[in-house]
Amino acid sequence: MVDRVELPSTGDLASVGALQAALLSRLAAGQSVHLDGSQVGEPSTPLIEVIEAAALSFGARDLRVGLVEPSDALCSAYEDLGLFSALMTRLAAVE
Amino acid sequence: MNNEEENLKRIFFLECDELLASAEESVESLRNDSSPEEAINALFRSVHSIKGGAGAFGMDRLAKFAHAFESFMDLVRKARAELNETSLDLLFDGVDVLRMLVEESQHGTPAPPARYDAALIGLRRAAGLDDEPEAEVSAEPEFEPAPDPMAEVAVSKPTRRYKIRFTPGPRLLIAGVDPLRILRAIKALGAVEVEADVSRVPDLTTFDPAACSFSWTVTLDTAEAQSELDDICEMIDDLAKVEIEAPPEPEPEPEPAPQPRLAAPPKTKAVAMPPAPKAPAKEPAAATPPSRREKPTATVRVDVPKLERLGNMVGELIITQAFLARQAAGLDTDQHRNLFRALDEMSQHIRDLADAATSIRAQPLKVVFSRFGALVRDLEKVTSKRVRLEVHGDATEIDKTVVERLSEPLTHLIRNSIDHGIESTEARLAAGKDPVGHLRLSAEQRGSQVVIELSDDGAGVNRERVLKKAIERGLVAATATLSDEEIDGLIFLPGFSTVEAVTAVSGRGVGMDAVRETITEMGGQVGLVSRPGQGTTFSLYLPLSLAILDAMVTVVARQYYLVPIGAIVESLRPTPASLVQMDPESRMLAYRGTMIRILSLAKEFSIAGAVEDPTQCILVVVRPAGGEMLALQVDDLIGQEPVVVKSLEKNYRKIPGLSGATILGDGRPALILDPPSLGTAFARRRRQDTQALTSTHRGRLRETGMDGQRETNRNDASPEVQFVSFEIGEDTFLIPIERVVEFRIWSEPTAIPHSPDYVRGIVNIRGEIVPIYDVTARLGRGFTNPTDRHVVVIVRGDDARSIGLLVDSVTDIVNVRVSDMAPMPKIDGGKATPFMTGVVFIDNRILGVTDIDRLVHETFPDSESLQSLAPPEAPRG
Numbered sequence: 001m002v003d004r005v006e007l008p009s010t011g012d013l014a015s016v017g018a019l020q021a022a023l024l025s026r027l028a029a030g031q032s033v034h035l036d037g038s039q040v041g042e043p044s045t046p047l048i049e050v051i052e053a054a055a056l057s058f059g060a061r062d063l064r065v066g067l068v069e070p071s072d073a074l075c076s077a078y079e080d081l082g083l084f085s086a087l088m089t090r091l092a093a094v095e
Numbered sequence: 096m097n098n099e100e101e102n103l104k105r106i107f108f109l110e111c112d113e114l115l116a117s118a119e120e121s122v123e124s125l126r127n128d129s130s131p132e133e134a135i136n137a138l139f140r141s142v143h144s145i146k147g148g149a150g151a152f153g154m155d156r157l158a159k160f161a162h163a164f165e166s167f168m169d170l171v172r173k174a175r176a177e178l179n180e181t182s183l184d185l186l187f188d189g190v191d192v193l194r195m196l197v198e199e200s201q202h203g204t205p206a207p208p209a210r211y212d213a214a215l216i217g218l219r220r221a222a223g224l225d226d227e228p229e230a231e232v233s234a235e236p237e238f239e240p241a242p243d244p245m246a247e248v249a250v251s252k253p254t255r256r257y258k259i260r261f262t263p264g265p266r267l268l269i270a271g272v273d274p275l276r277i278l279r280a281i282k283a284l285g286a287v288e289v290e291a292d293v294s295r296v297p298d299l300t301t302f303d304p305a306a307c308s309f310s311w312t313v314t315l316d317t318a319e320a321q322s323e324l325d326d327i328c329e330m331i332d333d334l335a336k337v338e339i340e341a342p343p344e345p346e347p348e349p350e351p352a353p354q355p356r357l358a359a360p361p362k363t364k365a366v367a368m369p370p371a372p373k374a375p376a377k378e379p380a381a382a383t384p385p386s387r388r389e390k391p392t393a394t395v396r397v398d399v400p401k402l403e404r405l406g407n408m409v410g411e412l413i414i415t416q417a418f419l420a421r422q423a424a425g426l427d428t429d430q431h432r433n434l435f436r437a438l439d440e441m442s443q444h445i446r447d448l449a450d451a452a453t454s455i456r457a458q459p460l461k462v463v464f465s466r467f468g469a470l471v472r473d474l475e476k477v478t479s480k481r482v483r484l485e486v487h488g489d490a491t492e493i494d495k496t497v498v499e500r501l502s503e504p505l506t507h508l509i510r511n512s513i514d515h516g517i518e519s520t521e522a523r524l525a526a527g528k529d530p531v532g533h534l535r536l537s538a539e540q541r542g543s544q545v546v547i548e549l550s551d552d553g554a555g556v557n558r559e560r561v562l563k564k565a566i567e568r569g570l571v572a573a574t575a576t577l578s579d580e581e582i583d584g585l586i587f588l589p590g591f592s593t594v595e596a597v598t599a600v601s602g603r604g605v606g607m608d609a610v611r612e613t614i615t616e617m618g619g620q621v622g623l624v625s626r627p628g629q630g631t632t633f634s635l636y637l638p639l640s641l642a643i644l645d646a647m648v649t650v651v652a653r654q655y656y657l658v659p660i661g662a663i664v665e666s667l668r669p670t671p672a673s674l675v676q677m678d679p680e681s682r683m684l685a686y687r688g689t690m691i692r693i694l695s696l697a698k699e700f701s702i703a704g705a706v707e708d709p710t711q712c713i714l715v716v717v718r719p720a721g722g723e724m725l726a727l728q729v730d731d732l733i734g735q736e737p738v739v740v741k742s743l744e745k746n747y748r749k750i751p752g753l754s755g756a757t758i759l760g761d762g763r764p765a766l767i768l769d770p771p772s773l774g775t776a777f778a779r780r781r782r783q784d785t786q787a788l789t790s791t792h793r794g795r796l797r798e799t800g801m802d803g804q805r806e807t808n809r810n811d812a813s814p815e816v817q818f819v820s821f822e823i824g825e826d827t828f829l830i831p832i833e834r835v836v837e838f839r840i841w842s843e844p845t846a847i848p849h850s851p852d853y854v855r856g857i858v859n860i861r862g863e864i865v866p867i868y869d870v871t872a873r874l875g876r877g878f879t880n881p882t883d884r885h886v887v888v889i890v891r892g893d894d895a896r897s898i899g900l901l902v903d904s905v906t907d908i909v910n911v912r913v914s915d916m917a918p919m920p921k922i923d924g925g926k927a928t929p930f931m932t933g934v935v936f937i938d939n940r941i942l943g944v945t946d947i948d949r950l951v952h953e954t955f956p957d958s959e960s961l962q963s964l965a966p967p968e969a970p971r972g
Contacts, residue, residue: 041181
């Protein structure tokens with residue numbers, strides 16, 4: 001079962017903390033997630049870190065974290081952080 | 096370009112400086128101001144003026160950018176666009192890019208294309224200009240600063256490859272710096288390859304949003320100077336580990352052949368310059384005349400050890416100069432006039448050199464302060480509180496090493512203020528406060544110190560809670576009686592925290608003890624003033640320079656003690672009348688309408704052989720940072736000298752009351768006094784003495800069950816009143832300080848016949864006839880047998896007439912909250928307390944407040960008859 005989680009529009013620490021909590025609850029429930037990145041206007045390093053941390057934890061339980069409809073801003077942030085391949089991996093995880 | 100046009104351009108760029116400064120100020124006030132109309136209009140006008148000038152001079156990129164900026168501001172002005180966090184960020188970026196474009200137009204330094212594109216796109220979108228034909232925003236094809244030959248130089252600059260390893264530290268994100276911004280800033284310098292190391296990414300369960308686990312290796316190919324890269328890295332050099340692997344310096348490029356001076360550029364579209372003919376292949380660089388196109392170097396980077404060596408050498412020079420001055424002191428000035436003139440000149444030159452050496456190391460506090468806007472915005476989100484940060488004085492400069500170390504303690508203080516000080520929006524509304532909390536960060540130079548203050552308008556220190564925690568943790572005894580200031584000071588104790596649970600904001604990283612330790616290590620002090628319900632101010636007092644200090648050399652029993660000039664208010668030789676004996680061991684100085692404690696250095700440091708008679712000594716009145724004034728009693732003053740501070744702690748051990756040592760001109764070591772710690776230690780001892788003396792009073796209070804009164808009022812926010820306390824026998828009474836005119840030692844007054852027995856007579860004080868009133872007699876306790884330890888307190892009544900109160904001793908100046916005051920209870924129909932107007936509760940004591948007006952009125956039943964008895968006026972002084 002895959003649940004859809006909307007990524008916050010800004011990547012401030014509070015929003016990232018809230019996203020972490022949301023992802024932990026899905027992890028506890030054993031649900032793979034699709035992260036909706038369409039509303040991300042001001043991404044940040046912590047936002048991308050929490051996605052990658054989630055991918056690690058979910059992967060350890062054979063669950064998947066996919067990224068759908070990432071905004072241009074989110075794609076640029078992935079690229080500028082040198083994580084283009086990670087972006088591709090997250091997109092591929094939706095298949 | 097003809098002279099007139101050149102001159103007009105020069106004026107335009109000067110105006111741009113002012114307009115940009117004004118624009119920056121406007122954007123900052125938009126962030127902070129709840130009624131921003133004025134700032135919006137000011138910003139619009141600034142940008143509009145820049146646009147007009149840029150258009151006139153054919154500075155197309157600047158004009159185009161200013162047009163987009165102005166269009167957006169026009170919408171904001173007409174309330175057709177909203178100012179929110181995103182648009183404010185856009186304005187901040189916009190002003191930055193405007194500045195870069197002005198720089199580009201003036202000096203030919205191209206604005207980073209990525210920043211230009213991003214800001215222009217953002218402004219055009221926000222202004223709804225996307226559909227306009229001039230939507231082309233790419234910097235590359237459009238940037239044609241061809242009329243300026245600099246452009247040719249810039250284009251032909253060789254690129255160099257740098258390898259940058261960037262590992263964020265644990266406080267980078269908390270300090271409001273996102274690595275993404277740093278990487279993008281590096282990217283703006285040229286072509287980058289970014290390789291991320293994600294091997295340290297934690298499990299989701301242990302993930303901490305505020306701790307960055309990524310690190311990067313960036314390969315940058317750029318034609319920019321390394322200083323551009325260094326500038327970016329410098330912003331985070333105490334928050335992250337950044338290593339730059341730079342290529343070896345390239346061989347100097349042969350200079351191009353001199354170009355003919357160009358005609359004035361066309362005002363519309365610039366024309367590209369033909370390539371310059373190549374310079375002769377192997378012409379030695381030294382033989383090449385300096386190019387007029389070369390921009391003069393504005394900064395030079397110097398290794399810190401070299402600066403430290405310079406500082407040490409200046410220090411040695413200061414010591415040598417002091418030595419020469421002392422050697423010359425015994426010579427005849429007439430015979431050696433030239434020598435003395437040379438010594439004076441040398442002294443001035445060394446002073447200038449020391450100032451220059453200090454200023455080389457100085458950096459504006461803006462480097463640190465500029466990070467806190469983002470920190471506050473983040474904390475607002477984390478805590479769900481609304482906070483407005485005001486920054487003042489960020490251009491104040493201080494030693495670079497101090498600037499670098501300030502980030503951590505200030506970050507902690509800001510977090511502390513927002514987390515613990517400023518209340519939630521609901522609580523603020525309930526308390527009748529502005530729902531938005533105010534945080535004010537300011538800096539200013541005061542003498543040889545820089546004072547940084549962080550004030551909030553929150554709830555203030557919760558003293559009950561602090562004291563309770565301190566007792567629970569065994570930091571203070573349960574029976575201890577602490578002043579408000581002492582309770583506030585408990586928060587600086589190691590490990591002290593009132594936080595129940597660690598949150599994303601508090602309980603992480605440094606504590607208040609570490610804040611104090613960091614500031615103390617830098618030779619500074621931390622002050623704290625808190626008012627319940629009104630807020631808290633933290634003050635950091637930092638030395639301007641860590642190495643050189645202006646000091647007054649004083650002598651006590653042939654030993655030298657130095658007082659920092661910045662702390663000195665005045666030096667004076669006291670008159671007997673200005674000294675007030677408090678008890679056999681201590682005196683106070685009546686000084687400019689107030690009383691200040693005298694601290695004898697001989698007694699403080701157990702120095703034998705010092706001058707004992709205070710009237711034969713010098714009192715150096717000092718005002719320790721944030722504290723009360725104190726008069727230091729020394730034998731004599733030698734003079735003012737700049738000295739080089741040596742660490743006493745490093746060379747010996749920390750001594751309370753001393754901040755360091757130095758070597759004087761004659762080679763003798765001298766000790767440097769630390770007025771704040773002297774004041775604190777002295778005040779503590781005085782309080783202990785007073786508590787011991789008043790144990791009898793406390794015993795009485797316990798019997799009456801009134802000793803809990805003060806605890807009840809501890810958190811009251813009511814204003815304070817100052818009193819002078821005096822003693823009659825074992826009892827202490829108070830006089831409102833504004834009624835005290837002066838203190839005098841006892842001298843026999845002229846007796847007045849047929850007057851009440853408690854009126855001892857009259858004296859002449861500067862032409863005014865003043866009756867002397869024996870308070871002991873008025874209380875019906877017999878008559879005072881005055882000695883030189885008795886004091887006459889001259890007080891003034893509400894009708895401007897004065898009387899002198901003969902008392903046993905004057906003990907202190909005390910602050911009393913209005914809420915700790917009460918009317919005088921009627922005991923025995925008022926007969927038992929004939930001249931008491933009320934009582935106050937201080938440190939579990941009840942003290943009576945003297946009714947000065949009643950005393951004055953009952954002393955002057957017929958003032959004219961007293962005036963007729965006045966002796967002739969004595970000479971003044």
